[in-house]
Amino acid sequence: MQRRFIQCDVFSPLATRGNGLAVVLDGEGLSDEAMQRFAAWTQLAETTFLLPPQDPDADYRLRIFTTTRELPFAGHPTLGSCMSWLHAGGVPRTPGLVRQECGVGLVEVDVSAERPAFVAPPTRIEPLEEAVLASALRALRIDPADVVASARLVNGPVWEFIELRDADAVLRADASGASFPQERAIGLLGAYPPGGEADFEVRMIDIWHGVKEDPITGSLNAAIARWLKADGRLVAPYVAAQGRAIGRHGRVHVRPRGEDVLVGGDVTVLIEGVLDF
Known part of the structure; x- marks a missing residue:
């Protein structure tokens, strides 16, 4: 047919x-x-x-x-x-x-x-257990001192979300050689200095017997936006960059609209x- x-x-x-x-x-x-x-x-x-x-x-x-x-x-x-x-x-x-x-x-x-x-669909926000966070930081070779916040975000997919001190810390994350016995999707967020083309750098690293990084992840960005809104930080439109670490040029445009978040x-x-x- x-x-x-x-x-x-x-x-x-x-x-x-x-x-x-x-x-x-x-x-x-x-x-x-x-x-x-x-x-x-x-x-x-x-x-x-x-x-x-x-x-x-x-x-x-x-x-x-x-x-x-x-x-x-x-x-x-x-x-x-x-x-x-x-x-x-x-x-x-x-x-x-x-x-x-x-x-x-x-x-x-x-x-x-x-x-x-x-x-953005509704997102369930839960604490990320200390042991789960620690294992993610080890896998991505992230300094715990760079961590600003963390959460488990569920909007269909399940994300282990970690906010880092800045975009450079996000880009330094290195998962080469990491593996877990079950699939884990780790999302990273870090802010750029004000006045640039993008406000945040986002990465989504999928680890399960190997490492796969997603070029641009709408559902993760939607979950992050819902988390920012719940935290009282989504008060104006912003642009998230994603994919730089693997040679892509992703741009995700997020804006609040009343109780909704548009991605x-x-x-x-x-x-x-x-x-x-």
Whole structure:
């Protein structure tokens, strides 16, 4: 069967310097096994499949797969899939607002501004146990004196989040050779001096029998933004840079809106065509 397909680059103003995403626009009729097999074949961080919505308020339903498993929510797949759907002719029920149905429920994407931005889903904030924090610091060769705050953040994915004293401390973190008996996703945040292009540097390092660093992570940035808001520190828009440590140029634009937090970025469609799949 022929299915429409788009590959796009997300969260960077520079094409091919963000996070790549494969989007199958006609996912109806594919089995879970077929979706997972295709996602593994693409070798991208995530591959998504658009389906007719089950929720009457949604514009479409989205399933998100890594190379090994399905995710209830992820940030760059949300923005990339939304913009791919619009690029392919999708028309939202509400002008300027796309409602995406996924594993965490309905996620709203504001497409009325310069950059699309999704409403960050609710985030559970918990203390990060001292032993867990200490093992993360050892794995990343971080000086405990550089730690400002830590927390476990849950917004679908589970993040071991550590705020460091500045962006340089984030960029110095080194996980080469680290491993854990189970998968652990560690998120880092550090501020740049005022007046620069970006306000923060973010890194997401996934460690499990090896090290994998994500170029740009929308769901982690969304969780961090929710944490900053809960801490009373999200009072104005900011820009987070991510990917510098691995040669990418990610820019995540965060802004508060009442009780909501919007997480946005640029999306570039690079490839479109038809799959015989």
